[in-house]
Amino acid sequence: MRIDVYQRLMAVQASRRKFLGGAAATAASVAALGSTGVLGTMSRALAQDSASLRAEILKIPGVGMGSPTDADWQKVGEMCLGPTKATVQEGEFAGVELTFMGLNNQNLHNFLFRGFLKPWEAYTGAKINWIDLAQADYNPRLQQSIATGTVDFDIIEMGAPFEGDTAGKGLLDEMPDWVKAQIDMDDYVNYLKAPVGTWDGKTYRITIDGDCHTFAYRTDYFGDGSISGMAAVPTTWDEVDAVSKAVKGQKDPLTGLDAYGFLDPLKGWGGFGFYFLEDRASAYVKHPDDKAWLFDPDTMKPRVNNPGWVQAIQDVMDLIAAGAYPPDQINADPGATGFQQFLAGTGSMLCWWGDIGSNARTSDTSVVGDVVGFSINPGAKKVYNAKAGAWEEPAEPNFAPNMAYLGWGVYVTNRVSGDEKKRKAAWSAAAHLGGKDISLWMAAYPSGFQPYRNSHFNYDEWETAGYDRAFIEDYLGSNADSYNHPNAAIEPRIPGIFQYYSVAEDELAKGFAGQYKSAQETADAIAAAWEKITDQIGRDSQVKLYKASLGM
């Protein structure tokens, strides 16, 4: 039913406003309709309080009340126990101990999960032990555990790019059907539905996050009489770069400090830094007729040194040469550009994950909440067609939003597969975190996660929470438009993908520091390193998995 509504909406290519109105209706129909059987009863029972519950949890602690704390997470966890109570008896998991591995970023990720699951533990009687990892340790710890057979966790918070490393090696437990119903998987935005989260047709992932980069800008830099001199917000990269050069030497209207344009992170970030070059490059290289944009799907030959990618690198190098970045930008990683610079009022444009939007309003770090606007990533006036080996100039600029990282999910490992009680407990805990209502809270407050369900795009709910309507339409709209973009650049879920990114950002940093002679030479160095990694991991298997992950 809901799918129908959704697909119809998609089919008519509703404008953003219309689409979101429809999504609200979708949510309403879910609440009102409910199917038959046990699950139907369950969802009906839930539906009665669902709307009021959602409104209640969004008031904890309330927008503008500073970052939520442990007490708030526990309260939200307690209030969202409904679906768990419908499927699990009180004390049913007494004596079960589970180990959960996830990120330990302050006040995010595991910090939230601990608070959310505290009431779950109290109700079910299970006990959860936590493995907390710093973000930089995450990939190595995971790879080492897999390679040495020391997987010591039952539940893992993991990004879809690692599915090749885990599901591909048979380390995960397949999701039971009751979980699929409890978390309402049909509510996921389109691009997060299968094949993402699945491997060989089996479902493994409870999504708790949707990822895409969007373009965030300072509204006070644009308009008549603004310091950029531009009436409208730039929509293509050459316009963006022109702004960067135009505002150089002027003063920021908000802070009175030096004004800057686009904030490219010029330093690596444990692999994550490469996404930010992709933001620029995808517009040049993601051709609407071609799903592949990082490698040639038949040979795994890197495309990263084709003219499109080189153009993206060259754009950054030109800005460096023009002195258009803040001092010490060569030492700024994406964490710095997003949080130390943009949210703190330095620089006027950047591409980042969508949660910078909710952070702009709710985080203690932000001073730009009132002057920030959003749209999909900038496009390019020319696009490189890798198959034809030539530039093309489409009538309209080419847009290709970057679905960087595909979002975090919660997975259950095969350590619990043999023990039904433990298995149910693990999936129940995971489902609690991936629940529909709790996810709304996570999307609205600093959590490390961004919206990923159609039901998250209901403006009224956000408005009740204290968000300003125009802001939320703008912020959520940019996310929705990116998720649903026909030419979205989707990340391949192949083993070792972060190795490619890590070596690429390392070479890029060298190129930006002038260690290579040109953008082309930098790109060639990346391509050479990628070829080496492909050979190491196994070219044939990579080709196969790359094609599979693109749905080819």
Added chain:
Amino acid sequence: MASTAVTDDRRFESLGSQRARFVATRILIYGVLLLWAFICLFPIYWTLTTSFKSAPDVMQGHLVPFVDFTPDWKGWRSLGLSPDTLFETSTVREEFLKRMGNSLVASLGGSLLAVAIGSLAGYGLARFPYRFGPMRNNDISFFFLSQLILPPVVLAMPFLVLYKELAFLDSLPGLVLVYTLMVLPIVIWIMRDQFMSIPIELEEAALVDGLSIWGTFVRIVLPLALPGIVAALILALVLSWNEYFFAALLTGATAKTLPVMVASQTGSQGISWWSMAALSTAAILPLIVVGVLLERYIIKGLTAGAVK
């Protein structure tokens, strides 16, 4: 008579200039001391005050609480350690305390074990000429020292495999053993110098009195070397207390320690300056207490061993 007067005058004069020079030297000495004390203290002051700042205060580099920013329990609240959260249930505080406890056990255990076997080895290397195959005392000392050289990152896979086979993963005894291994070289190095400086006559007298070598060691040498042992213990404690790499690699849910929590303050969502500052402050406190209580032993202990 006259000549005496002249000399007296001259003495006065030289006393005067001496006094001037003395004062100038004092000012210089205290100036440098205060400058360096400032250099040492400022980052720690910065850390401490940051734990009471909100983001704009950190960003704008405000320095003095109550003057240019209003302190807030922010950092401590995020650990569940502020006055208003102290008596509420806090998952973060539970986590913090558990890690603190583990850190104490792992670093104390590792340091004590290292000091125990390191002192023995140090004494042996200081007093007896050994010969293991081609290796003599210097080579043995260097063998121990060489264990300190390898960057820990390359020991990751070997240690992971070893610990998996020995079922030591995620266990405090396992962590204690790694820390022992890690600080043993420096303990041996310090203790060897320490024992060399103890006059050998005492031991010879004890031996003549009929004590065995081990009896001499326990009853005569150890008490003399106590300050040195304390000094070695403190260095070992500091090093293992702040150890991050193996803690992140070899522990999981049960044996986790504090430094990993400090490192986790950074990630995809920027830095929580206040929490990181609060955690860093909390993590350094035990060491400062140890430092204040045992500081005199550090110098005294190392003194005995420093110059023979």
Added chain:
Amino acid sequence: MTTTSPNVGQTFETVGVGTSASRKSLGRLIIIAGTLLFAAVLLFQVLYAAGVSASGFASWRPVFYAYFLWAASVVLGQILIRGEQGQRAAFVLPAVFFTVALVIFPTAFGLYLAFTDWNLSGSVGRRFNGFDNIVALWNDPFYWNALRNMVYYGLAVFFEYAIAFGLAVLLNADIKAQRFFRIVFLLPFMLSPVAVSWMVGKSIMENRFGPAARLARLLGWDNPAFFTDPWIARLSIEVMDAWVFIPLIMILLLAGLQALPKDLLEAARVDGASPWQTFWRITFPLMLPVSITAILIRIIFKLKLADIVINVTSGGPGGATDTVSSFIYREYRDRSNVGYGTALAEFYLIAIVIFITIALLVTTRWVSRYSTARAVDRV
């Protein structure tokens, strides 16, 4: 190396203590029993692990225990067989057995890994690839760049030493609040490197509002950027590392200063030597041995410098601040390229061992010649 190595202090005259034949045979028995037990447990588990036999222990932990039982039997047996010689050996053996137990496997396994191609994400596991890693290392300009940086960082130790010496001399002077200054000067050593990287590197040295940047502006540097110019970036990293480790050098030197024979200094003063002369003629030469120890320990810590670089600059700009450890860290951890990463580290280890052996040889010889000369002087 000579028989009476200069590092070994005074040693006992050998005192012959007879050991009876029965004690000797008991000792041998104990060693044999311990060895047999260890061998049996080892064999039992090896066969199980190899799939030859069906029964075995769940983990190798019992073998680990058996090893220590064997080690204990060897020590005990030595004492019984060789009497006092055995008792002497018993001092150093526990440390040796302990170290060997924990490092023998990692060392051997590490050496093996250095000659393999092992990418953790690979579809096949590790493959022996001979000297490929060494060849790759030889042709890796950024590894050599990191090695060159280590030379710069290593040379900076002498500046740290000079500062630490100065501070130690001041603390050793007759000053008020000595205890306060000592504790304060020790504090930086106690902060964790991660905290230093963030609170100092990313906060105090932040280029807009950081106190260091504001101070720099006050001193006339208009647009302070601590991590953009290669040399300034290197210097910034060095300053942070020095801040942490100067206290360690300082206390080692202070301890040395306090142990200086007071009469010698007094005599020099009476002879009319200026403080400057006293320092260069007496204090500094007497401090040479402890200085060498301090510098050596410091250099070893310096050679492992990684945390601050990883957290603050990731080796940038363009590898200017990269250390070997931080370089390996990225290869090994971020890219799971275990084989090559291990090869890089083993090469580094060998280079360091050679370097330190030579340094030790040269300095001990130099110091002993120096102190002989001084002794002659004094006579």
